[in-house]
Amino acid sequence: MALLKIMAVDDEEPALRRLAALLNEIEDAQLVATSDDPFEALSKIQHVRPDILLLDIQMAGLGGIELAEQLTQSGGHVPLIIFVTAYNQHAVQAFETRAVDYVLKPVRRERLIAALDHARRQLDHERAAQHAAELRRLLDALRGRTQGEADPDEQEIWAQRGGDHVRLLVREIEWAESERDYVHIHNHERAYLLRTTMAALAERLGEERFMRVRRSALVRLDRVSSIRDRGYGNVHVILRSGAEVRVGRTYLKPLRERLRPRTEG
Helix, strand or coil, X not given: CXXXXXXXECCCHHHHHHHHHHHHCCCCEEEEEEECCHHHHHHHHHHHCXXXXXXXXXXXXXXXXXXXXXXXXXXXXXXXXXXXXXXXXXHHHHCXXXXXEEEECCCCHHHHHHHHHHHHHHHHHHHHHXXXXXXXXXXXXXXXXXXXXXXXXXXXXXXXXXXXXXXXXXXXXXXXXXXXXXXXXXXXCCEEEECCCHHHHHHHHCCCCEEEEECCEEEEHXXXXXXXXXXXXXXXXXXXXXXXXXXXXXXXXXXXXXXXXXXXX
């Protein structure tokens, strides 16, 4: 089993020492770097490129959630994140970022192992999906069908509906939402189940027609009819079918910018 490369970020030195001691007892985990400065950590992550980031939420100057948001917007390496916190009320906001889990302080060995196992499964799925995408590109090239020559809307996705596997064309997909190791793909009538990750599906569908509106959901842009703000950060996109999809706080501005040519005037 391959070692998990782990970096820990916490502005309290005793907390970093505790994490280092716990990770030293876990055979398939390797602590490759630590940082007690969240601003320094941003550049260090790009240098070390860890698989998993153990990230404290409460830090002076730049909190863990803000650090994670900067990572996701940087265009650089974004590891899977396990948040470390003394307050579990941060959980919902934490999962708007690339967090796969969170552990409460004081960190217990058994809980840390469970969180790392969860992260490893996520990494395995993403790597498998990436290899599958690379194989599809190779096969397309061998058939003389480059991505530019093929109509992306006519590409097929085979998904599960009840006990059957059915063929969906990309042009039929209106939105999708991930749940653990699966993605629910919606057209205007019903939902279908696909065993993949949201990152792999987003790459497969492409950025030209689809956009993620939160970490766990994406929509087809030309199916968006309006954006509805109910206040207190509760924002949804309304699709032509009438479906409503919640928009994450950090995704709202990029979404408005993508939709502006379609809505102005």
